[in-house]
Amino acid sequence: MAYFIIICKHNMPCLIFCLFLYLSLCIISTATLDIGYYQSTCPSAEAIVRRAVNRAITQDPGLGAGLIRMHFHDCFVRGCDASILLDSTLSNPSSEKESPANGPSLRGFEVIDEAKAELEIICPRTVSCADILAFAARDSVQELGGISYNVPSGRKDGTISIKDEATTNIPSPNSTVEQLQQMFSNKGLNLQDIVALSGAHSIGMTRCSLFSHRLHTFNATHLQDPSMEVKFASEMKDKCPSLAASEQVKVPLDGLTPSRLDNKYYRNLVKGRGLLASDQALMDSPLTSKMVKRFAKYGRVWMPTFVDAMTRMGSIEVLTSSQGEVRRHCRIVNL
Numbered sequence: 001m002a003y004f005i006i007i008c009k010h011n012m013p014c015l016i017f018c019l020f021l022y023l024s025l026c027i028i029s030t031a032t033l034d035i036g037y038y039q040s041t042c043p044s045a046e047a048i049v050r051r052a053v054n055r056a057i058t059q060d061p062g063l064g065a066g067l068i069r070m071h072f073h074d075c076f077v078r079g080c081d082a083s084i085l086l087d088s089t090l091s092n093p094s095s096e097k098e099s100p101a102n103g104p105s106l107r108g109f110e111v112i113d114e115a116k117a118e119l120e121i122i123c124p125r126t127v128s129c130a131d132i133l134a135f136a137a138r139d140s141v142q143e144l145g146g147i148s149y150n151v152p153s154g155r156k157d158g159t160i161s162i163k164d165e166a167t168t169n170i171p172s173p174n175s176t177v178e179q180l181q182q183m184f185s186n187k188g189l190n191l192q193d194i195v196a197l198s199g200a201h202s203i204g205m206t207r208c209s210l211f212s213h214r215l216h217t218f219n220a221t222h223l224q225d226p227s228m229e230v231k232f233a234s235e236m237k238d239k240c241p242s243l244a245a246s247e248q249v250k251v252p253l254d255g256l257t258p259s260r261l262d263n264k265y266y267r268n269l270v271k272g273r274g275l276l277a278s279d280q281a282l283m284d285s286p287l288t289s290k291m292v293k294r295f296a297k298y299g300r301v302w303m304p305t306f307v308d309a310m311t312r313m314g315s316i317e318v319l320t321s322s323q324g325e326v327r328r329h330c331r332i333v334n335l
């Protein structure tokens with residue numbers, strides 16, 4: 001800045017121009033995320049999150065799946081601002097957690113709480129909950145998939161969390177590829193991102209209720225969804241016997257390697273072994289089937305595409321710099 005003043009000495013228009021240039025550079029450079037954002041303010045931030053995640057995954061690998069999904073559900077509603085972590089309160093009785101897209105099945109909240117509690121001791125009011133969640137999702141990918149990558153950080157936490165926004169922004173398991181395309185493009189993500197990110201369904205669980213109509217009551221002419229492999233359908237009917245019981249019962253999204261994040265998800269789809277209609281649709285739509293087959297065949301092509309899509313998902317509508325706040329407790333906004 002001082003440099004500009006010197007070269008523009010006694011020249012008012014030049015000074016104004018330089019001031020403008022300086023300010024716009026400032027805005028551009030702070031509106032983005034940076035790898036190693038906490039290097040000087042809290043050097044052990046990422047290591048602390050990693051340890052909390054690894055402890056949790058050792059006890060229950062499903063928590064890793066939960067954290068990856070939680071980051072997705074955070075980013076799709078008001079951007080990656082940790083709005084998913086806010087509990088309902090008297091003044092806001094319906095936070096995102098109350099949405100049917102989240103409430104009954106999102107898991108891993110305690111892992112974030114634990115990491116945050118440790119961080120508040122070492123570096124109080126420094127590391128945002130949105131960044132903790134982004135790191136935790138990455139650490140889960142590393143632990144369950146052996147895929148490592150850097151996560152740009154510097155997100156700030158939002159203060160608003162509304163149930164209905166989750167319900168409308170998070171895709172339904174019945175979505176067609178066209179509907180997915182619309183919802184993801186609202187967030188700046190394309191078809192390749194959809195296919196690559198859906199590979200996360202190679203870990204974790206789904207409730208039978210979200211797909212069992214495909215087994216028992218598909219439509220007027222077919223009781224069973226003809227896009228599902230017949231043998232697989234009868235296996236799944238044993239596990240999800242009736243529509244009535246299907247709210248309580250859960251099955252792995254990838255029965256072959258349920259705790260391994262890999263490209264077997266795509267191999268399942270190629271064989272007609274996708275559980276959610278929205279998963280099988282990726283194989284059955286001409287918009288995406290070529291990508292599914294390619295990822296099924298080449299895990300080495302899928303991995304970097306997944307990482308790239310995760311990184312772009314992690315930067316959706318982020319709050320940075322003076323926007324938002326760094327929450328002291330991830331479940332409640334600061335007073």
Ligand code: HEM
Nearest residue numbers: 065066068069072105171172173197200204205206207278
């Ligand atoms: C493409 C649109 C998507 C749809 C329609 C969808 C839908 C679903 C549904 C219905 C479940 C089962 C939840 C339950 O039982 O309540 C699920 C689980 C899961 N989803 Fe997705 N999802 C999508 C994209 C993604 C993305 C982008 C990610 C992350 C990158 C992701 C990660 C997961 C994970 C890890 C689980 C297992 C969670 C657990 O076991 O706790 N999903 N998804």
Ligand SMILES: *[C@@H]1O[C@H](CO)[C@@H](O)[C@H](O)[C@H]1NC(C)=O
Nearest residue numbers: 172173174209210211213218
């Ligand atoms: C999906 O579609 C089936 C059949 O049309 C319906 O019964 C079910 O409630 C839908 N599930 C969701 C989660 O929208």
Ligand SMILES: *[C@@H]1O[C@H](CO)[C@@H](O)[C@H](O)[C@H]1NC(C)=O
Nearest residue numbers: 218219220221222225226227
């Ligand atoms: C039932 O689904 C099949 C396969 O998608 C389709 O070919 C058939 O036309 C559907 N029947 C009705 C009555 O919608």
